[in-house]
Amino acid sequence: MMFTARNKGRFALGATVVGVSLALAGCATGDPLEEPDTGSDGDMSSETITVGSQAYYSNEIIAEIYAQALEEAGFDVDRNFQIGQRDAYIPAIEGGEVDLFPEYTGNLLQFYSPDTTATQSDDVYAELQDALPEGLQVLDQSSASDQDSYNVTAEFAEANGLSSIGDLAGVDGLVLGGFPELEERPYGPTGLQDVYGVTVEFEATGDTTVPALLDGLVNVANVFSADPRIGQNDLVTLDDPEGLFLASNVVPLASADLPAEAAEVINEVSAALTAEGLVALNVQSTVDEDSSAVIATQWLTENGFLG
Amino acid sequence: MTWVWENLDLIGRLSLEHLRLSAIPILLGFVLAVPLGWVAYRYRLTRGLVLTVVGLLYTIPSLALFVALPPLLGIPYTSELNVVIALTIYAVAIMARSIADALASVDLDIKQAATAVGYSPWRRFWAVEFPLAGPVVLAGVRVVAVSTVSLLTIGVVIGIDTLGYLFTNGYQRGILAEVLSGVVVTVLIALLIDRILVALGRALMPWTRATATAPTVQQGAAS
C-alpha cells in the first residue's frame, strides 16, 4: 500500500499548495467599492506608524518626508507606498492598516462630498474636517498646494491675449487635455462652459498632457500646479477668479489614534513645506531623477529636521 | 542608466513581490488543471464542455477580468486576491487544455500494458500516464509561467504593487530608464522561472534527459 500512501502525500501536497497560495494571496471580502468595516486592527499603530502614498511620484516624496521625520523623532515606520487609487487606499486608512497619508484638501473633499461648493483654501479645509468619517483626522494643512489648473503655452497666451480662464471665451477651436476623469469633473468642460462660457473639446491626454500641449495636440492643459514643467516650459497658468477649481493644499490624512507627538512632528513638516519647495522637490524627482528617499533626506536636512 | 543603480533596492523589492504574485497562479493553476485536464481527456462528453469553457475564459482580456471578477467573488477590485484569481483562471485555462492533450498523447499500448500487469486506474494514472504526459504538460506550464509574469504587470493599474509600477511611474516622471528596466526585469523574471521549470522537469523526468525526446513527444501530441 505504499502507493496509496504516496498518493495521499500528493493530495496533501496539493492541498498545501492551495492553502499556502490562498494565505500568500491574503484575504479580502466585500463589494468592489464597499469600504470595509473599520476593524479593531488599530492596536498596532501605537507601536509602528504605517505611512502610505498614492501612485504619484510627488505624493510619494511627501510620504517619504513624513516617514523620515517620524523615524528621526524615534518612531518605527512602515512604508506602504504607491497604493494607487483613492478607492484602494481610503479603505486601508479607514481600516487602520495605514496611519498616515499625504493628501490634498480639495481632491479629498471631493471624494467625500462630490457636490461641495467650497473653493477657497480655508473653506475647503474646514469643510473637509466635517466631511471626514469617524476615526480619521486631517492635521494642519500646508501652504503648499498641488491643485488642478489650466495652462496654455506662452505663445498661445500672447497670440490670444490670455491671462485668465475667462479670456478663453472668445477663442475658437479649443482642445482641452487632461486625465480621462476630467471630462466628468465639475471643473471640466461642463464647468468651463457654465462658469466662464468657454467651449472646449476634450482630449484625454493622461500623463502626456504637458508634451501634448507643447506639441500642439491640445491648446489648454490641466496640469497640477506644483508640476515643475509649468516653469520649465514657460507655460502660462490662467487665473481662476470665479473659483472653478477647489484649492487643494497638501494635508496629512491620519487615523484618529495617531500619537500626539507624531502629529506634532508632521505639523512642523507641513509648516516648513512651501509651494516653491514642493515644486523644487518635484524637479529633483523628474529632472535629477533622484529617488524619493534621497530627496526627502536632503529636504529634511536643509530644513533642520535632520541633523 | 544611473537611475537603475540608484534604485536597485526598489527594483529588487518589486521583483520579489512580482515573483511571489506570479508563483501563486502558476502553482494553483497547475493543481486545479490536473483534475480538470483529466476530466476533459477521459470523457468525450466533458471534453467539449471543459475545453469550451476554458477556451472562453481564456478569451477575456485581463483588464476586463480584473473589473468583472470582483463583484462575482464579493471582493474589492483593488485587492491582491482579485489579480491572483484572475491569473489563476488563465493558468487553468491554458493548462487544462495542454494536460488533456498530453494525456491523450500517451500510447494506448502502454496504458493497456499497465492495466495488464495489474495497475489500478488511479495508480496507472499517477505512475504511468501522468509521467509519460510530463513533457507536454511541462510545455503547458512553461507557457503559463511566462504569460503570468507578463500579465501581472497590468495589476499596477488597480493598485497592486508589481514591476508594472516601473512602467506607470517612469512614464509619469518621464524617465525612460525606469520603464526600460521594468521591461527588462520582467523578461528576466519570466526567463528565470522558465529555467527553473526546465530544471525541475529534468529532475522529475530523468528519462527525457537521456534521449532528449521532449520535442518529439510534443510532435506526437500535435499530429
Add this chain to the structure above:
Amino acid sequence: MDTRDGDGADGAAGSGLVNLFFDAFAWILDPANWEGRGSIPQRIGEQLYFTFAAMAVASAIAVPLGWLIGHTGRGRDIAVAITGAARALPSFGLLFLFVMIAGVLLREPSTIFVLVLLAIPPILAGAYSGLEVIDRRVVDAARAMGMTEWQILWKVEVPLGLPLLIGGLRSATLQVVATVVLVAFLGLGALGFEIVQGIALRSYDQMLGSAILIIVLALLLDAIFAILERFAVPRGVRAGRIPDVRTASSGRRATAEASATT
C-alpha cells in the same frame, strides 16, 4: 497590498451582485452613452481600428515569412526561439516604452508598432506549423506529379495549412484586442478608456459596463475565427481526416496560442 477587510458584505453579496450588473447594463443601454464624443460606438470603433490595423500589418509580414519557413524548412529554429522569447515581453510596458521613445505626436503609430510586434509570433507559428504538419508524402506526390515549387506552395501546402494559420490569426487577434484595451493609458481611447475613467471617478457601472462590452467583443471575434477555422479545412480533407486535423490543431494551438491574453 494586503487588505484585511472585514467580511461583513457576505450577506448582501447576492443582491449587491445583481444590482452591480443591473447598473452596468443600464450604463451600456443608456442612450446618452451612445451619442456624441466618447460614445460607446466611438470606443468600439477605436478598439476595432487598432486591432485590425495591427493585424493587417502583422499578417502582411508574418504570413509570407511563415510560409517561407514552412516550405523551405529553413529558419525554423530561429522562428521558434523568437516566438518563445516574444511571449515573455510585457506588452503593457512596451506600450509606454515606445510612446516615450517616439514622442506624443507619434503615439498612434508607435502603439500600432507594439501591437504588430505582439501579433507576429502567433501568426508566424500558425503559418509555418500549418505547412509543417502536412504529410511529407503529400508534398512529394505533388512534386512527382511535376508541380513547381510555387504550385506546391499554393495548391497543396497553403490550403492544407489554412486551419492552423487561422488558428494563429485567432490567437494573435485575441492578444491584440486585449492589449488595445490598455491604449487608454496613452490617451488613445478605445474601450479601456471607460475603465480608466471609471476607476478615477469611482463609477463602477461604467467600469463593469465597459468590461462587459470588451468581453463580448473578444468572444465575438473568437467565435468568428472558430467558424473560419472550421470552414478552412479543404473539402476533400474534411471527408476523411477530420479527427486527425482537429487533434493537430488543438495540440498546436495549446502551445501556439501561448500568450494570447493581455
